[in-house]
Amino acid sequence: MIDLRSDTVTRPDEGMRRAMYEAEVGDDVFGEDPTVRRLEETVAALLGKEAALFVPSGTMGNQLALKVHTRPADEVIVERTCHIFNYESGAPGLLSGVVLHPLDGDRGVLTAEQVEAAIRPVYDWTARTRLVCLENTLNQAGGRVYPLEAIDAIGGVVRRHGLRFHLDGARLWNATAATGIPEETYAAPFDTVNVCFSKGLGAPVGSALVGPCDLIAEARRYRKLFGGGMRQAGILAAAALYALAHHRPALAEDHAKARRLAEGLAAVPTFHLDPALVETNIVLFDVVDGDAPSVLAALREEGILMVPFGPATVRATTHRDVSMEDIEQAITRIHRRFRT
Numbered sequence: 001m002i003d004l005r006s007d008t009v010t011r012p013d014e015g016m017r018r019a020m021y022e023a024e025v026g027d028d029v030f031g032e033d034p035t036v037r038r039l040e041e042t043v044a045a046l047l048g049k050e051a052a053l054f055v056p057s058g059t060m061g062n063q064l065a066l067k068v069h070t071r072p073a074d075e076v077i078v079e080r081t082c083h084i085f086n087y088e089s090g091a092p093g094l095l096s097g098v099v100l101h102p103l104d105g106d107r108g109v110l111t112a113e114q115v116e117a118a119i120r121p122v123y124d125w126t127a128r129t130r131l132v133c134l135e136n137t138l139n140q141a142g143g144r145v146y147p148l149e150a151i152d153a154i155g156g157v158v159r160r161h162g163l164r165f166h167l168d169g170a171r172l173w174n175a176t177a178a179t180g181i182p183e184e185t186y187a188a189p190f191d192t193v194n195v196c197f198s199k200g201l202g203a204p205v206g207s208a209l210v211g212p213c214d215l216i217a218e219a220r221r222y223r224k225l226f227g228g229g230m231r232q233a234g235i236l237a238a239a240a241l242y243a244l245a246h247h248r249p250a251l252a253e254d255h256a257k258a259r260r261l262a263e264g265l266a267a268v269p270t271f272h273l274d275p276a277l278v279e280t281n282i283v284l285f286d287v288v289d290g291d292a293p294s295v296l297a298a299l300r301e302e303g304i305l306m307v308p309f310g311p312a313t314v315r316a317t318t319h320r321d322v323s324m325e326d327i328e329q330a331i332t333r334i335h336r337r338f339r340t
Contacts, residue, residue: 002330003305004261007171007254007281007319010202016242023238027231028054029224035234039241043208046244047193048184051216052208053223054237058170059088060228061194061209063095064219066131069164069191072097075127077118079105081140083168084133095226099127107277108138109146112153119161132158135168136186137175140309143258143282143317145175148186155189165189170196170207174280177251191215200251200281201243202320205236250320254281257318257327264331265316268338283316284309295338302333 003009012020026032040052055061062084066076076092078085080102084092092098103114119129132154136146158165167190169175169183176183187193192211197203209219223229230236255278262275262283273285287295290312299306309315318327 001303001305002322002326004316004318004322004330005305005307007199007317010198010200010319010321012202012204012239015246016202016239019238019242020235023234025232025234028233029229029231033232033234033237035241036237039237040208042241042244043195044210046183047187047195047210049187049193049210050213052210053216053219054230054233054240055207055209055223056205056228056230058083058168058194058196058207059091060223060226061196061207062088062133062166062168063091063226064209064222065166065192065194065211066092066096066098066133067222068215068218069131069166070096070098071130073099073127074130075099075101075120076131076133077101077103077115077129078133079103079108079110079135081105081108081138082133082135083139083170084135086140098130101127101129107144108135108141109144109150110134110154111150112157115154116157116161119157119163129161129163131164131166133166133168134190135170137171137178137280137282139171139282142277142284142315143171143174143280144277145178145279146186148179148181151186151189158189164191166191167193169193171199171280173248174200174251174255177248178255178280197240197243200254200319201240201247203236203239203243206240208240247320251281253324254318254320255279257281257322257324258283258316260324261316261318261327261331264327264334268334270338281318283318285314285316287312287314298337299334302337304330304333 044052
């Protein structure tokens with residue numbers, strides 16, 4: 001099978017498995033795992049923040065950020081298609097007691113004017129706007145990179161109103177690979193940033209929440225409360241460290257695979273997409289007759305796995321475990337099935 005469902009299907013390579021086997025470990029709940037500490041220091045430095053916290057998942061990282069930035073009954077401004085609003089199981093309401101205020105972006109991107117207009121006046125009858133969350137890259141916009149100028153403009157609004165600013169940077173590594181802009185530059189306007197190691201970087205587990213020391217110390221307590229404290233977690237942290245050291249350059253290759261796949265898909269009359277919109281490793285295409293499930297079933301018969309992104313839309317995600325040769329083979333099979 002050529003598995004293009006997600007970059008989360010990546011598996012540790014031989015070098016990563018060796019690093020995990022050789023990892024020095026301790027009890028991280030006691031703060032005694034040296035490999036976890038090294039990972040946290042490394043990620044904090046990469047993103048230009050004071051501290052970092054290793055967590056089991058990106059969802060936990062985002063929810064910890066919401067928890068430390070808000071109080072119950074606060075309101076959080078998000079873009080309507082973001083992960084926090086759509087794919088975190090209603091956790092903001094359950095875990096932090098906050099209300100999400102979704103805004104409609106242009107392919108996921110908000111303007112500073114939109115955000116400013118959505119900030120509620122301080123008034124006893126309304127929720128208190130406390131936090132603004134962005135996502136980079138934008139999953140539902142086909143891996144679009146959030147323009148830095150838009151981030152900076154929104155950051156100015158956030159600071160002017162005394163709010164907090166969080167970035168879901170699960171695929172921030174891909175943004176840097178696509179633009180050459182350092183992760184630290186993307187992270188600078190935000191109070192906290194969540195980054196993932198188990199997508200394109202290929203580690204088996206884990207994300208990190210980065211930010212100022214006081215917020216990360218508070219997040220550490222809530223990580224325990226949420227059930228995310230892990231003991232000899234250095235085995236997992238070693239995989240993330242290996243990925244940061246060895247796998248980041250290959251992300252650009254994943255982007256090239258996605259562009260080639262988009263070119264091949266665009267040649268199918270019953271599919272609709274613009275290859276020029278593919279910036280990173282995600283390809284979205286619409287099925288002209290609106291029957292994405294039938295297309296997915298036919299793709300599976302051809303040995304290709306993708307995922308639905310609505311009744312008429314399909315997503316394919318390239319990653320390190322799928323080669324350019326696999327992409328060419330997938331295009332050949334797709335053309336054989338859908339162009340004849």
